[in-house]
Amino acid sequence: MDIFSLENVRVRIKDKMILDLKNRSIHISKGDVIGIIGENGAGKTTFIRVLLDLIKFEGKVERNISFQSIGVQMQKNGFSGLIKVYELISFICNSSIKDKQLTEKMRDFQIDHLLNKRVESLSGGELQRLTLFLVMYHDPDVLIFDEITTGLDYQTRKSVLNYLKKIINNKTVLMVTHYYEEIEKLANKLLILHQGRLLDYGFIDSLFEKYEIFSTFTLKKDDFSLLEETTDKGYAFEDKVVVINRSKKEEDKRLQIIQKSNCTYDYKKKDFYSLYKKIIEQKGVI
Numbered sequence: 001m002d003i004f005s006l007e008n009v010r011v012r013i014k015d016k017m018i019l020d021l022k023n024r025s026i027h028i029s030k031g032d033v034i035g036i037i038g039e040n041g042a043g044k045t046t047f048i049r050v051l052l053d054l055i056k057f058e059g060k061v062e063r064n065i066s067f068q069s070i071g072v073q074m075q076k077n078g079f080s081g082l083i084k085v086y087e088l089i090s091f092i093c094n095s096s097i098k099d100k101q102l103t104e105k106m107r108d109f110q111i112d113h114l115l116n117k118r119v120e121s122l123s124g125g126e127l128q129r130l131t132l133f134l135v136m137y138h139d140p141d142v143l144i145f146d147e148i149t150t151g152l153d154y155q156t157r158k159s160v161l162n163y164l165k166k167i168i169n170n171k172t173v174l175m176v177t178h179y180y181e182e183i184e185k186l187a188n189k190l191l192i193l194h195q196g197r198l199l200d201y202g203f204i205d206s207l208f209e210k211y212e213i214f215s216t217f218t219l220k221k222d223d224f225s226l227l228e229e230t231t232d233k234g235y236a237f238e239d240k241v242v243v244i245n246r247s248k249k250e251e252d253k254r255l256q257i258i259q260k261s262n263c264t265y266d267y268k269k270k271d272f273y274s275l276y277k278k279i280i281e282q283k284g285v286i
């Protein structure tokens, strides 16, 4: 069953088209966990705002779910920083802060010791735990996260991700992110936007197949010459080069060369950086 379906959606602000899904239809089904990616200004937040009816758009959006069943974390949460944590919780949860069930849940999210703090004084990790608690409190069927781990340190990000992995079971999830590891860990579908246009949308495994990425080797720039005879190109990335193997046969051939030379390399079965690069390239947007 489709939870959301979009046809021909366009968002125009003044004369600028900031989301243009003309002639495109997008179906989001129950149980999909979708990573939404694209560079800054690609239209990711606008897409989410369309789903939630928070912005004026042309085209058609069907929602087979009530807004009460959607839990949303947005980049700008709109909480006043001056409000105390316990005030915010009792307001959003519509319950006394002393309620037994509420207290247990707060303990689960490790926010029970933050109740008397002002929201503005919370650390990034504390604020994200509080946000997740508020998003999850009514146990929504659909979860929408707009950069849930941005600004968190490595350790906190890891623990938020582990937590998300546990809670998203059987839920439909849309997550805007700039971190490929989040997609790798959680998502089964990918939606790629670029300058307001949809570049592709589909199951991650199908996209890797469609764009012929079987695996990748990442080498230091100086070592790329070793593989130059086996490929016409690599994707430069910081001081490294990524080489895409289109098949197991190509992987084996290159692995032999790499191992003979003793150079250091990284191997990835699902390299989202290469997938994104290839999609951008094939759609002619660079």
Ligand SMILES: Nc1ncnc2c1ncn2[C@@H]1O[C@H](COP(=O)(O)OP(=O)(O)OP(=O)(O)O)[C@@H](O)[C@H]1O
Binding pocket: 013, 018, 038, 039, 040, 041, 042, 043, 044, 045, 046, 047
């Ligand atoms: N209210 C607005 N008025 C004018 N332009 C807007 C408005 N909202 C968004 N835009 C523009 O629309 C484009 C898409 O914005 P959006 O926030 O959807 O991008 P994004 O992909 O979420 O970006 P980021 O990764 O930086 O959060 C941007 O160029 C942005 O400046």
